[in-house]
Amino acid sequence: MATGAIGTNHQTTTTGANFIPELWSDETIAAYKSNLVVANLVTRLNHKGKKGDTIHVPTPTRGSATAKAANTEVKIQGDTHGVTNLSIDKHYEYSVLIEDITEVQALSSLRKFYTDDAGYALAKQVDTDLLTLTEGLQGGTVGGSTTAAWEKAYIGSGTTFYTGNSSNAADITDAGIRAMLLILDNADVPMDNRSLIIPPVAANDLLGINRFTEQQFIGSGDAIKTGKIGQIYGVDVYISSNCPTTTTASTATDRVGVLMHKDAIAIAEQVGVRSQTQYKQEWLGDLFTSDTIYGVGEMRNNAGLAFVVPAA
Secondary structure, three states, rough: OOOOOOOOOOOOOOOOOOHHHOOOHHHHHHHHHHOOHHHHOOOOEEEEOOOOOEEEEEEEEOOOOOOOOOOOOOOOOOOEEEEEEEEEEEEEEEEEEEHHHHHOOOOHHHHHHHHHHHHHHHHHHHHHHHHHHHHHHHOOOOOOOOOHHOOOOOOOOOOOOOOOOOOOOOOOEEEEEHHHHHHHHHHHOOOEEEEEEEEEHHHHHHOOHHHHHOOOOOOHHHHHHOOOOEEOOOOOEOOOOOOOOOOOOOOOOOEEEEEEEOOOOEEEEEEEEEEEEEEOOOOEEEEEEEEEEEEEEEEEOEEEEEEEEEEO
């Protein structure tokens, strides 16, 4: 028969704290997701748990309707379809070794810092790789020469191409946004799933555009998405401090934004963010590592465009 006072001497989360595993992985994944901006706005290809280092994505050619004349055969569509290859070639990690004395003496907030920092670092790397690809939209060259950098990007105020060697970057304007939207419209890019990703400096200019302030609160639960600050002409607007900076001979301060449909760029995760810990006796400490394996690639060249604004 059990003895002892009722409600006392129980094993609680306090008395059994040393037997409860720390949720490094869950905390890191949460931090990772909360810091992603661009990766949530592009096509995601599920490759988790699968073998191989390249995904072959069919790129069909659209057919056309043909008038049917009396007593004639129908015209058979005979287009040759293409393929887009997406290489899974990126493996990034974040590691820290916490010595026993630190584990014993430090506040629990130390672990929270590292889990948050790991999630942020990996999320930033993924977004950087995706944003780098936007230089190739509309026929541009990714990582081109100094004078040709972002040569197919537009300036924020209209349809003029950016010239990095003399820096003709201009603030984003209402007319500029409409001109960029027209480029996508003329390319038959679907109206839905478009996003406008801007650097922080351009957000101040948007606040001076009536169309933005009139429409920024349109929407429902989507307004809580990471980085979303409003809408303009039905396009969701996101702010990202990770937007690229131009690297040209004359200036390194211009900032790049992008207007794109989700089909413009894709990401394939083979191994999502995972966290592992291992006790290293030779170091008398716990080794904590978070890593991810993925690939990114351009899928539809005319489904997006980059634009350049001054940094100030």
